[in-house]
Amino acid sequence: MANSNLKTLRDSAAMRWIALLLLALAMFCSYIFMDILSPIKDLMLSQRGWDSTAFGTMQGAETFLNVFVFFLIFAGIILDKMGVRFTALLSGAVMLVGALIKYYAIADTFIGSDIEKWFTENLNYIPGLDELGVSPFYKGMPASAKVAAIGFMIFGCGVEMAGITVSRGIVKWFKGREMALAMGSEMALARLGVATCMIFSPFFAKLGGNVSVSRSVAFGVVLLMIALIMFIVYFFMDKKLDEQTGEAEEKDGPFKVSDIGQILSSSGFWLVALLCVLYYSAIFPFQKYAVNMLQCNLHLTTPEKGSFWADDSVTIVQYVIMLIVAAAGFASNFMKKKDLKYAMLVVSIISLLVYCYMGYMRQSAEAIFAVFPLLAVLITPILGNYVDHKGKAASMLILGSLLLIACHLTFAFVLPLCGNSPVGGVVIAYITILVLGASFSLVPASLWPSVPKLVEPKIIGSAYALIFWIQNIGLWLFPLLIGKVLEGTNPELAAKIKAIKETTKHAVEAGNMTIQEANAQVAAVSENVAVSYNYTWPLVMLAALGVAAFFLGLLLKAVDKKKGIGLEEPNIK
Numbered sequence: 001m002a003n004s005n006l007k008t009l010r011d012s013a014a015m016r017w018i019a020l021l022l023l024a025l026a027m028f029c030s031y032i033f034m035d036i037l038s039p040i041k042d043l044m045l046s047q048r049g050w051d052s053t054a055f056g057t058m059q060g061a062e063t064f065l066n067v068f069v070f071f072l073i074f075a076g077i078i079l080d081k082m083g084v085r086f087t088a089l090l091s092g093a094v095m096l097v098g099a100l101i102k103y104y105a106i107a108d109t110f111i112g113s114d115i116e117k118w119f120t121e122n123l124n125y126i127p128g129l130d131e132l133g134v135s136p137f138y139k140g141m142p143a144s145a146k147v148a149a150i151g152f153m154i155f156g157c158g159v160e161m162a163g164i165t166v167s168r169g170i171v172k173w174f175k176g177r178e179m180a181l182a183m184g185s186e187m188a189l190a191r192l193g194v195a196t197c198m199i200f201s202p203f204f205a206k207l208g209g210n211v212s213v214s215r216s217v218a219f220g221v222v223l224l225m226i227a228l229i230m231f232i233v234y235f236f237m238d239k240k241l242d243e244q245t246g247e248a249e250e251k252d253g254p255f256k257v258s259d260i261g262q263i264l265s266s267s268g269f270w271l272v273a274l275l276c277v278l279y280y281s282a283i284f285p286f287q288k289y290a291v292n293m294l295q296c297n298l299h300l301t302t303p304e305k306g307s308f309w310a311d312d313s314v315t316i317v318q319y320v321i322m323l324i325v326a327a328a329g330f331a332s333n334f335m336k337k338k339d340l341k342y343a344m345l346v347v348s349i350i351s352l353l354v355y356c357y358m359g360y361m362r363q364s365a366e367a368i369f370a371v372f373p374l375l376a377v378l379i380t381p382i383l384g385n386y387v388d389h390k391g392k393a394a395s396m397l398i399l400g401s402l403l404l405i406a407c408h409l410t411f412a413f414v415l416p417l418c419g420n421s422p423v424g425g426v427v428i429a430y431i432t433i434l435v436l437g438a439s440f441s442l443v444p445a446s447l448w449p450s451v452p453k454l455v456e457p458k459i460i461g462s463a464y465a466l467i468f469w470i471q472n473i474g475l476w477l478f479p480l481l482i483g484k485v486l487e488g489t490n491p492e493l494a495a496k497i498k499a500i501k502e503t504t505k506h507a508v509e510a511g512n513m514t515i516q517e518a519n520a521q522v523a524a525v526s527e528n529v530a531v532s533y534n535y536t537w538p539l540v541m542l543a544a545l546g547v548a549a550f551f552l553g554l555l556l557k558a559v560d561k562k563k564g565i566g567l568e569e570p571n572i573k
Ligand SMILES: C[C@H](NC(=O)[C@@H](N)CCCCN)C(=O)O
Pocket: 034, 160, 163, 187, 190, 280, 284, 444, 448, 468, 471, 475
């Protein structure tokens, strides 16, 4: 340490930010794996014989153990009892184990194996769960999807455990300092992970012209190994810090399970937890359908094979431009000189415009939607900084909810009117997605740093875990609800598929068509149906979540004022 007056590692700004970088990089890698199959749903269907139900069930498995086996609650207790560094290592290892299982399920070697045979014949029915409609498996589910679901369940435990551990770790290193800025920066990198996944998962799957879905998953597994290394390095820094502080936090008041009652009796905690589940249920589940929603509303026409805009290298260039947007925008937060700050911002904004233009020329819904996390990367740290120095967290939650409502209503009612105006439609889509990104900065940047103001330091881990658990119920429920509302409000599309299946089946039976011709006809109709959904009602449902979050925000602000919780107060006084 350069300054001899510094007492502990966290008194050195450089050491604090290195600790944050380790935690944030681990989360960046985890967020990439979390959505690794989302942008290649079409390939999972064509390469592994899954259907939409198998895909949706496998995706939903991520939250299963956390929600129904209460793993997240145990994770919070482990965190408060064992501390940040132990739980960080444990979560890294759990994520990796889950990811390796998922990789094996998708790998070519799985096909034709005894394990595939066993899973095809077994694990079809889980008594109790089937009746409740929450089973992560069902009869007829492809064996690879069942094993992938098991892997994803385990990964889900690891990633949520990592989430609460990182939040707790940031509080440990930054409380009383730039805590919201640090949390905002960590989330900014996580958002960049989502954008990276949207671009690189399809890229690796289609690399070199031959399709391999396991290549994408392998890319994610390698990143999780890097995440584990980050946690190991963090382990030693955290140990050193505890040696210097004499583990004061843990010794002063050891955690007891009964302390959880204290969390549950706080009205502020409940308001924050409910606001969190409502808001995030309108964001993460939407993320899974957003690309398809854009395809349905914008009628995008993929550039012809062999044309400049269809080339793989353009994807890489576009990603590099995205990194410039993120890096310049992020760095501008830390520039002391005004000129340099504005120069960075200008570079970031110009790069963003170039990125948007390329997305339009490539007619790629994935690339268009990938701007969603970008604005969050740029402004989450700015807002975090604002919360640190000026406060206003409760007001930011209210504003974030209002923007969420406006965006979902624009997607629902304005975007469908733009289908025949390619440029207008894409411009409105970009603006709305960017505003949604701004909302997705306002709420997380103010919500997570508010938790330490609601509970005692020794139970922060459990408080984060309880909020994540309540949030996970929404993250499990709403993807299912969106799917159901979508099917329910577009009955003619399911009827179209049923009709073509029946017509081709009769034609094959009558000897008028080969099975290959029948499959090709069904595939052509399915492809057309996949981009013809009307998303109005699912989007209205998500806007309604925003309305409820808005009213909870108002209530939270009133309770904060009455009880003096300090949510509107700055973190640094
Ligand atoms: C910090 C916060 N993280 C969460 O809310 C996690 N529970 C992420 C869950 C993602 C599920 N696909 C955030 O990212 O803002």
